[in-house]
Structures are given as structure tokens and as C-alpha cells.
Amino acid sequence: MTEPNGVVVRRPDDRPATWAMGSLFEHLVTAAESDGRLGVSLVTQPPGVATPLHQHTHEAEAFLVLEGRVSYRAGDETYELDDSCFSRLPQSVPHAFRIRGASPARFVAFTAPGGLMGLYDEVGIPAAERRLPGEDGQPPEVELPKWAEVGPRYGLEVVGPGIPE
8 A cells, every 4th residue: 555655555465466477476666656766576486487598778676585596697697595695686787597496486576766567567467366376377378478579668688598497
């Protein structure tokens, strides 16, 4: 809920939520609620989810891993992140990640400025519940073409392959 003075308070059941990439994105603060300065989401991703090497030309990003294991490549270095690890990525640095292990990873994702999470809303679908999507999620053959179409408007540029399994 956004208060008249600009304060944003999100309780677990009132977070706007999206299913994209087989994952759950729960918005804590949107660009619209922060005068475009900040976007914050609680992200839950299943094991095996991975991105190609890509960069964001509009935003810097940061992640606070709450639980799970994430291999995170930033530039030429790969970092193994787990519970309580934090990472900040400057704008336009090529990066990729892969969720490792047998359980989902949960992390808080920050972007500044805050427009990037709108990309997930455009390519994904509204989450029916606060859980990972199952058969009720969007199939990759429907979602992947949307990334190629919508991503460039958000400054998303794919620049190489992802982290191998």
C-alpha cells in the first residue's frame, strides 16, 4: 500500500506478483511508487533457472540472497552466492546467473533506477498465487519470444551464453 506521504508498506498477501521465467516476482517497491528511482522485488526461482549473459543499459542491480545457491557471473568473474550474500552490479556490466542445488533460491532484487521490473510484468503473467508456477504458468515457447521483443525497450541486451550446468 502506498500512503499519501509516499511511504510504501507491503504485506505478504498484498504484493503485486508476476510469474516469469518459471519464477515468482513479488514487487515490494515499483518505479511508479519511487518516482522512478528504485525497484525492489522478492524473487523465488527454482533450481536450474539460468539467464544468458546479458547487460542492462538503464539500471544498476543488486541482490541479497535470502536462501539458496546462485552461481553469478559478473564481467569475467563468477561468484558462488548463498544465504546472506550480497552483490551489487553497476549498469552495463555483462552478467548471468544460474540457480544451483535442489531447492529454490529466494533473493531480494534491487534496481536503480527502478524500471526493470516492468519488463517481467510485460513478458510474464499475473501470479495466481504466491508460489512458483506449475502447469498454470506460461510455457517457454510463449514467453521467450516476448523477451526478444520487449527486452530492448528496457535496455536488456543479450551478449553471450549463460553459465553451463
